[in-house]
Amino acid sequence: MAITAGMVKELREMTGAGMMDCKKALTETNGDMDAAIEFLRKNGQAKAEKKAGRIAAEGIVKTVVKDDKVAAIVEVNSETDFVAKNADFQAFVEAVANQAADSDAADMDAFMAETWAADTTKTVKDALVEKVAVIGENLNIRRFEKVVTDGCVVSYIHGGGRIGVLVEADTDVVNEDIKTCLKNVAMQVAAMYPKYVSREEVSEEYMNHEKExxxxxxxxENEESNKPKPDNIIEKMIIGRLNKELKEVCLLDQTYVQDSDLTVAKYVEKVAKENNANVTVKRFVRFETGEGLEKKQEDFAAEVAAQMATNLN
Structure with missing residues (x-):
């Protein structure tokens, strides 16, 4: 497979590795982007897999919270950022979020087939098709998630809808201090992108993969060192590095961004104690607009040239 400059650029953006390293990785893996990331990581040329380089689709994320007990988060995509900022589009996404909060649908197919709450003569799919016709762009209700709890659920929206987060906690006290604490935890999730709430959630498969x-x-490193280390020291190094990585991917182990003297777990514990409460962060949901999607690359100069050639013919 031919390795293009664009592929090298994309891999560089995702990994931070050097241009020649990226080109070699793509060549060795026959252009397979995921395999190339793995190749770079194994050679110590990429610190971690980063998907941010692939996030390009437009649209927004919206959240709805009702009585601190029920919440929903949705992502609705548009073709352009211009439409994503359109008031009509944003009102539609808010209606979709409210629909999701009241929905019992288990998957997207069931959700799209539901009666549209704003007009019971339509389904959710009908409402979407109608909105596409009005706005003049292809729109997509990509995903939703609903949270129902006996404790408390809060939401946080970052960047006007670029990132949305829900955080659910078991708590025997629900007041402004507890809700502010959970909102701060939601901001942490938005900023630091953890994969898990705690180490108890980390799968054996993930652990084995990272150890590899x-x-x-x-x-x-040992092969390139002037003073190679024995196997037992290497084993200890791996354990130490794995623990460091777990502190980055597990929310409760992360350093709390608003107070570097605390972990997130210690921050929640501190607020809970101050309010004579028992608080346990149970789960979070984080949506980032366009995450994992590829956006069509527009070459307007080539498009104009092609159009002119067509007209001349």
């Missing part, structure tokens, strides 16, 4: 990556890195 770290072992490959350690062996490469």
């Amino acid at each position: 990556i770290l072992l490959a890195q350690a062996k490469k």
